[in-house]
Amino acid sequence: MPTSDRAHPDGASAQFVALSVALTGFSEAELHGTGMVPTYLGVIPSIVGQRHQDLLLTRWRNLARRAAGDAELLERLVGEELLADPTLGPLAVNLAYLWYMGQWNQLPATWRAVHGAFAGDTTFVISSQAWEEALAYVAIGSHPPAAKQPGFGSWALPPADLEVP
Amino acid sequence: MTAPGTTEHFDAIVVGSGPMGAHVARELGAAGKTVLVLEAGRASGLTWESYRSYVASYHTAVIKEPNSPYPQNASAPSPLTTDILRIRKGTPDLVGYQVEQGPQAFASTYLRALGGTSLHWLGTTPRFVPNDFRMQKSYGVAVDWPLSYDDLEEWYCRAEWSMGVSANRADQAQLGVWFSRGYDYPMERIPLSYADQVMAKATRGLTHEILGREYPLRVSSLAQARNGTPRTGRIRVAGTVQDGYAPRGAAGNPLMGQRCEGNAACIPICPVQAKYSSLKTLAECDPRQVVLRAQAIATKLHIGHDGRIVGVDYQSYDAEGWGLAPPVTVTADLYVLAGHAVENAKLLLASGAANSSDQVGRNLMDHPFFLTWALANENIGAFRGPGQTSGIESLRDGAFRREQAAFRIDVGNWGWDLATFPPGPAVSELLAQGVVGKRLRRQLGETLPRQVRLGFCVEQLPQAANRVTISREYLDSNGLFRPVIHYDLPDYTWEAMVEAIRLSDAVYARMGIPPEHRHWQMPPGQGDETNYRARDGKDYQLRFYGAGHHVGTHRMGASRTDSVVDRDQRSWDHANLYVVGCGSFPTIGTANPTLTAVALTLRSTRAMLRQLR
Numbered sequence: 103m104p105t106s107d108r109a110h111p112d113g114a115s116a117q118f119v120a121l122s123v124a125l126t127g128f129s130e131a132e133l134h135g136t137g138m139v140p141t142y143l144g145v146i147p148s149i150v151g152q153r154h155q156d157l158l159l160t161r162w163r164n165l166a167r168r169a170a171g172d173a174e175l176l177e178r179l180v181g182e183e184l185l186a187d188p189t190l191g192p193l194a195v196n197l198a199y200l201w202y203m204g205q206w207n208q209l210p211a212t213w214r215a216v217h218g219a220f221a222g223d224t225t226f227v228i229s230s231q232a233w234e235e236a237l238a239y240v241a242i243g244s245h246p247p248a249a250k251q252p253g254f255g256s257w258a259l260p261p262a263d264l265e266v267p
Numbered sequence: 268m269t270a271p272g273t274t275e276h277f278d279a280i281v282v283g284s285g286p287m288g289a290h291v292a293r294e295l296g297a298a299g300k301t302v303l304v305l306e307a308g309r310a311s312g313l314t315w316e317s318y319r320s321y322v323a324s325y326h327t328a329v330i331k332e333p334n335s336p337y338p339q340n341a342s343a344p345s346p347l348t349t350d351i352l353r354i355r356k357g358t359p360d361l362v363g364y365q366v367e368q369g370p371q372a373f374a375s376t377y378l379r380a381l382g383g384t385s386l387h388w389l390g391t392t393p394r395f396v397p398n399d400f401r402m403q404k405s406y407g408v409a410v411d412w413p414l415s416y417d418d419l420e421e422w423y424c425r426a427e428w429s430m431g432v433s434a435n436r437a438d439q440a441q442l443g444v445w446f447s448r449g450y451d452y453p454m455e456r457i458p459l460s461y462a463d464q465v466m467a468k469a470t471r472g473l474t475h476e477i478l479g480r481e482y483p484l485r486v487s488s489l490a491q492a493r494n495g496t497p498r499t500g501r502i503r504v505a506g507t508v509q510d511g512y513a514p515r516g517a518a519g520n521p522l523m524g525q526r527c528e529g530n531a532a533c534i535p536i537c538p539v540q541a542k543y544s545s546l547k548t549l550a551e552c553d554p555r556q557v558v559l560r561a562q563a564i565a566t567k568l569h570i571g572h573d574g575r576i577v578g579v580d581y582q583s584y585d586a587e588g589w590g591l592a593p594p595v596t597v598t599a600d601l602y603v604l605a606g607h608a609v610e611n612a613k614l615l616l617a618s619g620a621a622n623s624s625d626q627v628g629r630n631l632m633d634h635p636f637f638l639t640w641a642l643a644n645e646n647i648g649a650f651r652g653p654g655q656t657s658g659i660e661s662l663r664d665g666a667f668r669r670e671q672a673a674f675r676i677d678v679g680n681w682g683w684d685l686a687t688f689p690p691g692p693a694v695s696e697l698l699a700q701g702v703v704g705k706r707l708r709r710q711l712g713e714t715l716p717r718q719v720r721l722g723f724c725v726e727q728l729p730q731a732a733n734r735v736t737i738s739r740e741y742l743d744s745n746g747l748f749r750p751v752i753h754y755d756l757p758d759y760t761w762e763a764m765v766e767a768i769r770l771s772d773a774v775y776a777r778m779g780i781p782p783e784h785r786h787w788q789m790p791p792g793q794g795d796e797t798n799y800r801a802r803d804g805k806d807y808q809l810r811f812y813g814a815g816h817h818v819g820t821h822r823m824g825a826s827r828t829d830s831v832v833d834r835d836q837r838s839w840d841h842a843n844l845y846v847v848g849c850g851s852f853p854t855i856g857t858a859n860p861t862l863t864a865v866a867l868t869l870r871s872t873r874a875m876l877r878q879l880r
Contacts (some may be wrong), residue, residue: 123704127706181706207406225326234324238690241711242716244716249538251528257652260461261646
């Protein structure tokens with residue numbers, strides 16, 4: 103999936119990144135910096151179909167309009183409304199988990215009972231690169247085990263300040 | 268006499284390519300002997316590229332358990348923790364490779380691959396303390412070893428230099444451990460983690476009372492077979508003088524792994540091979556002397572009329588998952604079983620060998636690994652560095668061992684690792700509560716780096732009924748025996764787990780951690796718990812892991828009536844058969860066993876060479 107539509111705020115990729123920002127608490131630059139945007143943009147479509155991603159992004163546009171630029175309100179709307187939605191909630195949770203752990207989790211049985219069981223919907227780590235870019239480890243001031251090693255003796259130093267901007 | 272079908276003869280045949288097999292092969296090869304090493308597992312890992320494929324497997328493994336980097340191999344299967352932890356009391360567990368007869372789950376695994384379990388071990392290498400070798404004489408429990416700490420000291424020195432151990436003498440000289448004059452470890456101690464430093468500071472001067480005696484609790488650095496800063500200058504190692512130490516890097520890429528880089532993945536894989544694995548020792552074998560045959564499963568020893576071993580059968584497979592070729596018999600002057608405590612016992616039992624004492628497979632021990640964990644009040648920098656860089660060693664010995672088990676305490680660096688498997692489940696839990704965005708990021712950052720974890724390697728005593736057996740009922744897909752495990756723990760050991768809870772409370776209290784942030788009860792679903800009524804009259808629901816420290820299945824002793832091998836690890840029954848490794852330990856003590864097994868095995872190579880002369 104091309105990332106060139108970043109220049110177009112209404113493009114699917116830009117909306118996907120904006121939704122990802124609200125879900126993860128990492129900035130657009132941080133998410134692009136992982137190099138995973140093109141891959142993750144295609145994960146939901148490849149597993150449960152483009153239609154579900156379109157529905158997710160439509161709902162996202164709706165919430166973003168209501169928040170009208172208030173980032174805190176937007177985060178609350180995502181947490182309270184989007185995650186509670188029986189169809190879109192599990193997809194949003196999986197998207198957040200994807201960014202944090204590089205892993206797709208099989209959707210809940212209740213979701214599959216309604217929307218069908220898709221062959222690709224199994225629990226798996228997307229790729230070595232996805233593991234190396236797992237943001238949960240950034241959030242806790244560490245690095246994914248067996249990747250981005252900080253060097254000899256680094257563990258003896260005081261931990262870095264984890265203030266979230 | 269030779270067995271029929273023989274085509275090849277060697278001075279020695281070694282079964283297994285883990286640390287024991289690799290050391291035997293290297294030493295005998297260096298002395299000009301011809302050696303055949305038979306390895307059941309895949310022929311991979313000696314090149315940098317093949318080793319890196321293990322790292323990629325680890326990255327993409329959903330469950331990052333000890334064998335996760337090393338793909339399951341249907342031709343030579345290995346046990347997985349994910350299979351074992353399903354056990355429920357009173358029901359045999361047949362899932363996976365290892366058959367569990369209970370009553371307790373034997374929750375430890377090993378690896379059948381080139382390099383053996385040293386591919387996934389943590390690398391912790393404390394020495395045994397002198398009383399570990401004389402439990403009967405000192406405390407009136409269990410049995411004594413047929414050799415002492417003093418007998419083994421020079422071999423410890425050699426093993427530490429061969430494996431590359433980073434440690435400081437001053438930190439290790441506790442509980443009677445001594446070092447020969449002029450000796451020092453090849454590398455300086457691995458720096459203590461920031462979390463270690465916090466705990467050391469908080470617990471300074473703390474003591475713990477057991478059965479009326481006070482013991483100091485001191486956080487000290489851990490001896491580790493992990494590359495650190497090499498020592499320079501003249502160091503005396505078992506009679507020879509070394510001029511400094513040159514760290515050994517990765518097999519096939521020796522400039523990699525010259526120092527630990529803080530990958531924080533020692534178990535299950537060090538991506539740069541700064542951690543010792545026997546791949547490094549295999550790389551030091553002289554290929555003109557040592558023939559390595561991987562994907563070759565030793566299935567039977569042939570016993571001659573005079574009681575000597577006259578051949579060993581192996582069956583090979585050309586590709587993982589392919590069936591086994593018919594048995595091939597190879598012969599040698601000496602046979603050395605170095606295939607792990609469980610696999611050695613299996614091969615002896617399948618061959619009807621070395622068992623006149625009826626001790627083969629019996630006295631299986633492990634360190635039940637008991638965890639406590641807590642949430643510190645401030646960021647202690649968890650999830651950084653090697654799995655452990657310090658420990659509390661002072662309760663590894665004491666008069667209380669007459670009544671209850673000793674333990675080694677490891678101070679974990681990876682948060683609540685085996686207790687709650689962070690960070691994945693913590694992310695899921697927050698998302699389930701609708702916590703997203705900056706709140707999600709902030710809450711993870713505000714809690715996980717505060718996670719403290721103590722792990723207790725608890726001693727257990729040898730019991731004849733704790734054992735490895737084989738049965739025609741339980742075969743793998745190739746028709747070869749699966750190990751059948753019977754395992755239980757005595758009150759001696761349970762009581763020490765209750766001690767661990769009391770001790771942890773005192774340590775966490777010193778760190779200012781309130782009771783509601785201290786834990787020792789695992790969430791449901793992680794194995795079965797056992798109700799134990801302790802000396803204090805209270806009931807405790809206890810749950811433990813295995814430490815992967817399988818010992819005791821071919822124990823050494825002073826008499827052929829109650830042991831399988833002598834002090835040289837030579838079979839009492841077969842003059843040209845050695846059975847080496849952790850299975851030879853009569854008791855387990857509290858030290859992680861690999862270093863002691865390598866020391867014993869290096870010592871045994873002297874007897875082997877004497878016999879081959």
